[in-house]
Amino acid sequence: MLARSAHQPLKHEADEQRLFARRARLGFAIMALCIVALAGRYSYLQLFRHADYTTRSESNRVHVQPVAPNRGLIYDRRGRLIAENRPAYRLEIIPEQVGDLEATFGALSDLVDLGPEDLDRWRRVRPRYRVFDRIPVKFNLGETEVARLAVSRHQLPGVVVTPYLARHYPHGALLTHVLGYVGRLDVADLERVDAANYRGTTHIGKIGIELQYETELHGTAGVERVETNARGRVLRVLERQDPIHGSDLVLSLDVAVQRAAWDTLGDRAGALVAIDPSDGSVVAMVSKPSYDGNAFVHGIGSQAYQQILAAADRPLFNRALNGGYEPGSTLKPFIGLAGLENGVIQRNKRIFSGGEFLLPGQERPFRDWKDGGHGWVDIRGALEQSVNTYFYQLALDLGIERIHAYLDQFGFGHATGIDLPGESRGLNPSPQWKQRRYGEPWYPGETVIAGIGQGFNVVTPLQLANALAALANGGARMAPRLLYARKPPGTERARRSEAPTAQQIAVRDPRNWSEIREGMRRVVSGPQGTARVIGLDARFEIAGKTGTAQVYALAEDEEYDEAEVAEHLRHHALFIAYAPAGDPRIAVAAVVDHGGAGARVAAPVARAVIDAWLAQELAQ
């Protein structure tokens, strides 16, 4: 009866209703099944996959972000601040939130002074970061830049201005060769530090003290577990582990002494190192010319950098630490002591200086600096007047082996072990060395000139000062120390750093040492002293020794006339001194590049440093 033909045009209500009911039941059954299936899907997600999705939900909202510690401050030994942290602003970009990076950079360059270098650097460091991290673009924004950004920032999503502490060196170029500087952390830096500890850090010590004591100055990063929304905005801090800030450091430098050397050097290139012989602490360390480390903190432009790099007088070069100078006559006190201690010369025995010295069987004479020589002199006189012929004979009698061995005890040819990275070792020559280096035997003539510090000898001002300190204090050679005290965060007082261990140089007869010291005293105070000019009005007795390092060798028949020689070919002037002569409190080595004779330009620099230091020391 359900089968209907076209001849039955009437609607059949009951049939329709039955048909409808069947369809409705079928439909409802299918729908109920579907909804049960849907419920099954939710059960699967919410019961079976619950743990998995809970983990993902947690990691979704909780980010761990680093909290950078504050870098330790640095003081000089009198408590003057020499490296500080100043509040500054930096510009950062969060790549994830920036739609069009190029357009954003374009817009930013209208507001901020942005060079192509800034953008290049940004792209270089970018792989270090995650997309939701803030990547610094430019540091130390100017006030107007900050103001302009504040006005336009709402149009620049993903652009952030962040306050931070910027390193600043209030004394600028004066201390750069010691302090070094911090610079932008780059990929190479990350290989030498614990990268996790530096996640929130933007700057790292690049050279100098900042590099040497990086670990202590930096401190330990803290972490914050923060809850963020999907756009990375921090909503609240869930948990915070505070950073351990860097330790403050006190250096043994005295800025006033440093300044005295700096000012006295004037426009000349040169170096000065002053060491307290009692504990090896470095009181002053100057290298001129210098440069302002502050420029490097915020990323020096490549143009400015090229300029510094290309400068003829090499401001980046640390002469005190790396300058290799011929020691010249400043080596004589050490040679003299070697002679006395080895019994080659006696204290009161005089030798005649006739102006020339001839090796047996050779025709070329070695000259005194004074025509006609100095006459009869003992070791004291030989030092006072810097008699070359005395030391030619002495050196020849000692022989290069004994010279080498004795100088070795004073640290020549070795790194001093100062707490600064990258010092040079100089050269204390020996026949073995020459054979190795040149494949040639040692010649007696080379021993002769070694007696006056010429030939192969190379010293750094730091080595010279350190050897002098050992000579002044009776033979205790210490590794020079710049770190005077450290003040870890949370402590009240700075604690003295451990004293360097001293190596005692063998003393056969203390009178030999006194004899040398007397000779050096006469250099400044004696009537014939080569540096008597600086002794005239000194409040303290100074013991010293002048020296001249040859820059260019003269032919036999040539006369060295300073006035005629081009500046860059003039000799380097050297002067070493300690004071007071009877109770040494400071040992100084000064070098003035192309300064000519040591007494005239180098000695006054040393004198200024001694005055500045002793004035303060004795005032206490």
Next chain:
Amino acid sequence: MRWRLPVWLSLPRLDPVLLVTLLLVMALGLAALYSAGGQDAGLVQRQGVRLAVGLVALAVLSQVPAHVLRIWTPWLYLFGLALVAATWFVGVGRGASRWLDLGMVTFQPSEIMKLAVPMTVAWYLHPRILPPDWKDSAIAVAILAIPAALIARQPDLGTALLVAVSGCFTLFLAGIRWRMIVAAGIAMAGAAPVLWMFLADYQRARVMTFIDPEADPLGAGWNIIQSKIAVGSGGLTGKGWLHGTQSNLEFIPERHTDFILAVLAEEFGLLGVGLLLGLYLLLIGRGLYIASVARDTFSRLLAGSLAMTLFVYVLVNGGMVSGLLPVVGVPLPLVSYGGTSAVTLLAGFGILMSIYSHRKFIRR
């Protein structure tokens, strides 16, 4: 077992089962909305006003006898079609011209078609002999296909789908023969590649994303992944009302509109989802029961179609939020924020109630 409703609920011609179930769904929805909207009371208030407007529409329509509706049906259809066409010229909206700006409110004319299409198909089949023959079926298909195509071109795939499906259900309940259904199915399958070519890029992207959401986890796949994380981390009992981290921390996109079920699932857990699905099933079942006791073809077909269309909403939205179906703009009925669809739905339930309460007086 007989029980009496409170007086204020015993309004004439209001079916208590439907009404109570609807109120429960809406209450659950407002609670979820309060949380999803960042505890914005204003948002809940605005939605409350819309639901109230919908309830007024429900109350009004429940008083209108079905035969009166039937008389007005073709006019409503033509009026709705005209408005949909008007959006082509004066429509507003982001990317798609779906809305008409009526000054005070913007209004989505395609919503009218959700009611008008099943009504018109029912109206057309009402005097015919059922099950419909090929000719009547073809005309019915045309009635539903024209507005669906217009809406799909707006483009608004979700609404077009709902409009088309509501018409199809009417046909299905009218007893259209299985071989026609099979034939239509084959025709659809054959047309699928052609349809694919007509889809906009973003629509294709949605389908591709559905197939492999992890391929672009920060782009198109983000919605689905975050939504699934919200649902899955909810567990059996949920994180508690207002304590859903996924929603409160803004990880779920469109969390107060199309993805509100994710918020609900995160905060109320599987129990909450189960309760909501149960309520929907109750609404569908009650609707079909009302349809089955209706006394004329128009009422029967219309009531059944309205009930079954609700199912499509639930299935598509629930499937989308749980990553079973591609992202299509279909709201969760009476829960998602947004006025027009709630008003339409409640109006539909008003028609259902009217059909139920007038069943005894309509005799043919």
